[in-house]
Amino acid sequence: xxxxxxxxxxxxxxxxxxxxxxxxxxxxxxxxxxxxxxxxxxxxxxxxxxxxxxxxxxxxxxxxxxxxxxxxxxxxxxxxxxxxxxxxxxxxxxxxxxxxxxxxxxxxxxxxxxxxxxxxxxxxxxxxxxxxxxxxxxxxxxxxxxxxxxxxxxxxxxxxxxxxxxxxxxxxxxxxxxxxxxxxxxxxxxxxxxxxxxxxxxxxxxxxxxxxxxxxxxxxxxxxxxxxxxxxxxxxxxxxxxxxxxxxxxxxxxxxxxxxxxxxxxxxxxxxxxxxxxxxxxxxxxxxxxxxx
Numbered sequence: 001x002x003x004x005x006x007x008x009x010x011x012x013x014x015x016x017x018x019x020x021x022x023x024x025x026x027x028x029x030x031x032x033x034x035x036x037x038x039x040x041x042x043x044x045x046x047x048x049x050x051x052x053x054x055x056x057x058x059x060x061x062x063x064x065x066x067x068x069x070x071x072x073x074x075x076x077x078x079x080x081x082x083x084x085x086x087x088x089x090x091x092x093x094x095x096x097x098x099x100x101x102x103x104x105x106x107x108x109x110x111x112x113x114x115x116x117x118x119x120x121x122x123x124x125x126x127x128x129x130x131x132x133x134x135x136x137x138x139x140x141x142x143x144x145x146x147x148x149x150x151x152x153x154x155x156x157x158x159x160x161x162x163x164x165x166x167x168x169x170x171x172x173x174x175x176x177x178x179x180x181x182x183x184x185x186x187x188x189x190x191x192x193x194x195x196x197x198x199x200x201x202x203x204x205x206x207x208x209x210x211x212x213x214x215x216x217x218x219x220x221x222x223x224x225x226x227x228x229x230x231x232x233x234x235x236x237x238x239x240x241x242x243x244x245x246x247x248x249x250x251x252x253x254x255x256x257x258x259x260x261x262x263x264x265x266x267x268x269x270x271x272x273x274x275x276x277x278x279x280x281x282x283x284x285x286x287x288x289x290x291x292x293x
Contacts, residue, residue, distance in 0.1 A: 022091070025090075028089060029086055029089035030086075032048045035049060036069065037049045038071075039054075039070075039071045039073060039085060041081050042075070049085060053089065060111040076106050077102055077106075080099060083099075097126075097170065100122060103115070104119035105138075107119060108142075123150065129157065129168070130164075130165075132155075132165050133165050134171075136154035136182070137177075140175070141175070156187065159182055159187040162182070162188055162190040162194070162195070162198070163190045166190075166198035171201075172201060172202055172205035174202075176215065179199075179202060192225075193224055197228075199215050212241045213243075217243070224251065229248075229252065233248070
């Protein structure tokens, strides 16, 4: 404490005073009587906030709120925007794996530097088989300069642990670009049956039949088990795969020449006879991972 004859300067703030100030700030969140800014979200009611709080966190918002009592955040998911606004007042935020990319994007686009940095630290420290596909997809479409190796690290983990990675809930939500990038990577060593099952699960969840022609060319039909190969024709969307007949017959011919149990051999030979009856194809060499025209 510094003193002179005119005033006293307190150089150390009592801890309880800081806690009380933070508690007051938290109580102001979405409090209409004290609010001087209405934040408009994509859905739901407006959120009552304060110019001084929002401006302290974001220079972008400080510029927008000069002479304006409304802040429009309608281009963002309403739930994500609400969580982030609440975090600015309370310091509390649940960084669930599924919402992490959306929260980072919100922070980045609104110049919330502290929140953005926190998300990036979590992304770096908690990369795992359960989130690597989701994060690879995010890094593929968004620049994160402070994590220069994040894209490659996420992709490497997705390729080398594909069996586990494709079981995550977020897997079915990744983009076709991210999925194809992993499927054509030479580090992908999962069993072909697993790769096919993952592709089918992804296609069905997307409800976009046209993706069949972008994804299935990366599946090596000739390396499938007899059971998996014979099951393919039962899928409703398979008829939309332009090159299916040629590749299916090719795989049947190849697998039928390999050592298979008598039961599988009977089914394969029957399927071959059926295909020969409807098609006039000649034998071709085994396909590799590269897309087939």
